[in-house]
Amino acid sequence: MKFISWNIDSLNAALTSDSNRAVMTREVFESIKKEDPDVIALQETKLPQTGLSKKHKEKLAEFFPEYNYVHVNSSEGARKSYAGCMTLFKKELDINSNFPIIDAPDPMDLEGRMVTLEFDDFYFTQVYTPNAGNELVRLDDRQVWDRKYADYLTKLDKEKPVIAAGDFNVAHTPIDLAHPESNHRSAGFTDEEREGFTQILDKGFIDTFRHIHGDVEGKYTWWAQRVKTSKINNSGWRIDYFLVSDRIKDKVGRSDMIDSGKRQDHTPIVLEIDI
Numbered sequence: 001m002k003f004i005s006w007n008i009d010s011l012n013a014a015l016t017s018d019s020n021r022a023v024m025t026r027e028v029f030e031s032i033k034k035e036d037p038d039v040i041a042l043q044e045t046k047l048p049q050t051g052l053s054k055k056h057k058e059k060l061a062e063f064f065p066e067y068n069y070v071h072v073n074s075s076e077g078a079r080k081s082y083a084g085c086m087t088l089f090k091k092e093l094d095i096n097s098n099f100p101i102i103d104a105p106d107p108m109d110l111e112g113r114m115v116t117l118e119f120d121d122f123y124f125t126q127v128y129t130p131n132a133g134n135e136l137v138r139l140d141d142r143q144v145w146d147r148k149y150a151d152y153l154t155k156l157d158k159e160k161p162v163i164a165a166g167d168f169n170v171a172h173t174p175i176d177l178a179h180p181e182s183n184h185r186s187a188g189f190t191d192e193e194r195e196g197f198t199q200i201l202d203k204g205f206i207d208t209f210r211h212i213h214g215d216v217e218g219k220y221t222w223w224a225q226r227v228k229t230s231k232i233n234n235s236g237w238r239i240d241y242f243l244v245s246d247r248i249k250d251k252v253g254r255s256d257m258i259d260s261g262k263r264q265d266h267t268p269i270v271l272e273i274d275i
Helices: 012-017 019-037 054-063 139-157 190-202 206-214 246-251
Strands: 002-007 039-043 067-072 085-090 096-098 114-118 124-126 162-167 205-207 240-245 253-257 271-272
Touching: 002 019, 002 124, 002 240, 012 019, 012 054, 019 054, 039 162, 067 206, 085 114, 096 246, 124 139, 124 271, 139 162, 139 190, 162 246, 162 271, 190 205, 205 206, 205 246, 206 240, 206 253, 240 246, 240 271, 246 253
Parallel strands: 002 039, 124 162
Antiparallel strands: 002 271, 039 085, 067 085, 096 114, 114 124, 162 240, 205 240, 253 271
């Protein structure tokens, strides 16, 4: 099966706007469609709390006619049109879905950060991990999130093997970002966040990109929009991952990035696994 994960940074804009950035996002849609994945996981959809509009639904049907989808948005008590996740899956797939609550610090569980699909033989779950924030104001809460999320994956893994995808908002090792020396206390590369990710792996999960590619350098999934030359200079971070249960790691055939052209921010990632 083939899975794609992408922090799209506003599905809302991609479906409703004619801005240059929205046009570039729709061009990435075409690259995704060429891959013909079984499942597409989108993070940071930024859809309204009221849900999908008629226009949203029409455009989704136009771009992805072969897919059904489930989604979760930020809800009452969280910032409006913030975060949000959507998982699209081929119409012939038989799945159950849910939107996990992991007892994270308020309002993280209300921000629409997780979607889980249950298949006969495995779980697929996607996550948009909370950012530690400017000046690390959310770092303590982020550490709690990481522990709760690791426990959630462990619970799933006791039942069936797990594929976990998404924006984990952490560069795990120095080779996962272009400039580790100047980012030691930046959100996404603190010792605390890196340790939180290590603890997830220590629960019995594998970073599939490193499993396939080893210690290759210069391969990233995110380039800062506010720095115009970040992608040109490849000053990026690898903060998007596919993790799998250790016992199915040898079934992974491909784990890589999908080229998103000149569009900065996140690029999609792809996993192929014999499952």
